[in-house]
Amino acid sequence: MTNSFADYLNTDLFFVIGSNPTEAHPMAGAKIMSSLMNGTKLIVADPRRIELADKADIFLQLRPGTDIPLLNGLMHIIIKENLHDQKFIEERTEGIEDLKAAVEKFTPARVSEMTGVPENLLYDAARLYATTSKAMLCYTLGITEHICGVDNVMSVANLAMLTGHLGREGTGVNPQRGQNNVQGACDMGALPGDYPGYQKVVNPEVQAKFEKAWGVKLSNQPGLTIPDMMDAAVEGKLKAMYILGEDPVLTDPDANHIKKALQSMDFVVVQELFMSETAKFADVILPGASFTEKDGTFTSSERRVQRVRKAIEPIGDTRPDWWIVCEVAKRMGYPMAYAHPEEIFNELASLTPSYGGITYDRIEHCGLQWPCPTVDHPGTPILHTKAFARGKGLFKAIDHTPPAEMPDEEYPYLLSTGRILYHYNVTTRYSSALDAHRPEEAAMIHPADAVMLGVGTGDTVQVTSRRGSVKTKVAVTDKVQSGMIWMSFHYRETPTNELTVNAFDPISKTGEYKVAAVRIEKTSPM
């Protein structure tokens, strides 16, 4: 996020696109909901009539996979009506002419046809966003989980730069991150091309720095992303995998492909809390300690590094994850010995410039938001106040990319997926109250489709894509558009990702979880 959650209370307008914060990021959602009670305005763009849509001043119910036409269409109107921030564009950005040329053809009439959003709402949204001084964009995986996810993100950034809604209080581009420490895992270099702090493995100076620190020769070849790893495993090139705290069989797209990859390898180690769907494929399972049984830090969406504290001893014969990994390393001839996670933190902070000024002492009470390069630096609640990382913000000319797979005669329904309030990916199924409250999938289908399929709420259907077939109960609701089915991915009994498409953004390698073609048939109860 460029700005902070506290800043949610300072804005005059939220533009929430591809994000369902009241379920997936409930305390962010609560801040938005309470702001609305104080008169803050809200634009929501989402294929589903999510809870915030009912509270919105303007609701743009676009067709799945048409985010770029929508955003380009809004920018078209803003430019035509001269509502862009000329001063910001001149001082802080470059490439405006490219952007103008790219959005020229996205006329309101054409965009309305592509997205299904009425023209008058396009005008209303464009004018409101452009003319509200403190307007904040929030997005989540509805933007990124497409084969054009990177282009979607750049379109969001284009819109914010065009209107000067960046680098100030109450503005910004604010992706709420899905996992509790996805920000931190990225920051720590759990990425194939990056050392900690996004220092590139292809940069010889960076390589030399880490070789010196770690006392060993390092590879300058970027590694494989998860989808590439799975493909390499199926092709027989990747022989072994060590999986820490992830359940790709349940949560990665095209689950049958993932299973095949795991079966193809010579050796799979899974380090887990529970016998996950992925752990079943392991040769060795190492039982990790949960976050309540170890010390450490998480980094939140707003780049806030905060303490995780050990409250109880590890359950049974479990061990902290860092300890287990160090033990394997030691036994492979690369000793990594730390007495306490604080020692690890001090080492990583010494090698990660944005964490350089952070210590356990400093984050004892309120955490610190990176960049925090020195011990006297107060942290950074708002990014890009004076300049962007590259200096001037670069507008990118972006055209529409349709989803990889759209409904057709054989698979006439569009499947979109996501998270529900009562579950977080996997662990919550082991919470007795949460699981008792929402024990099974309730796939959302439109009343008109329910009539066609001859089903009502609580009935069971078979959902089939080109890749797999799963059974699920349905909930009939007009929160989804007709022709669409929406499912969560929390339930091993209904493994939704056996249906999702094995298609990825070419740059980010993020899967297109939000669009796949399926057929639906009524079937016997589960």
Next chain:
Amino acid sequence: MPNVTLTVDGTQVTVPKGTTVVEAAWKAGAFVPTLCHDPELSKPGACRICVVEVKGARNLVASCVTEAVEGMEVQTSTPAVIEARKTILELMLDNHPEDCLTCHQAGDCKLQDYAYFYNVKPGAFGGESHQYELEDDNLFIVRNMNKCILCGKCLRACEEKQGRAVIDFAYRGFKTKVTTALDQPLADSVCVSCGSCVAVCPTGALTEKAMLGKARKWEIEKIRTTCPFCGVGCNLDLNVKGGKILGATSNPASPTNGRDLCVKGRFGIDYVHSPKRLTKPLIKKNGAFVESSWDEALDLVATKLGEIKNKFGSDAIAALSSARCTNEDNYVMQKFVRAGIGTNNVDHCART
């Protein structure tokens, strides 16, 4: 912002203009009880327990809704003030279960504290008392409306902090009660079980179901940590007794979320103690998992990875690190993969 100076029980205190009398009094070190007042919520001035004497005022004033002004002379514990507070407490206790022995909130209950402080006992009036059924209909929150003192903090937290307004006052007079729309059970309402109402309740009217009967308040050790259920980064307190986590409560000092949480953070941490936790290393032998020692499992992993590295090269091995684990875990994992194995094949679910 301009300041104002006033005296509280003879002590001069200077506060920013706009400060309430109660906040000024606290700053001056005076004891003023409050029940309906909450620094983060709107101020109804409803319970009147905070009354003080202000020189020149016709009546006792509710200090939580009275602005401190220049030259004001405040007395916080005159006989009239004490008598008023005692009467308010007597009225509340007259319609309150005498249940402190078994009440979950004992030890962390403002009503109990003030009754103790002012030596107020139940039964002063012998009036009518409510006999509401215990509301135990949902999985997360138990409501005992007999213990409700109608301070309204729950409904203000619901509206002002969570933006929902699921509950409000219903009925009139003695029958006034905090209910959902049409007085339906919470489970049948639009309540999302965030528990912000529980967090602000000053008595035992609202409690976390899973913690009920598990520990006295003073037996609980609270360990502050960061929630593991999404990227917002809420802080919460793990409530620990005897090496077991009983549940989670919110901590007002949390930078992002204050006393508010969602249903997962407040009520979902029990997964840690699930009997389904893996507790021993497991090695697959003839298609079935067999328990092993740590040494055996770790040696096997190191040996197998070493063999594959020697035979096929470092790039034949990959690792998935975890967006659910700590920064320290992730740092160690990528360091092991890069420096220990010799490949950059390390990724995590940021992209999937």
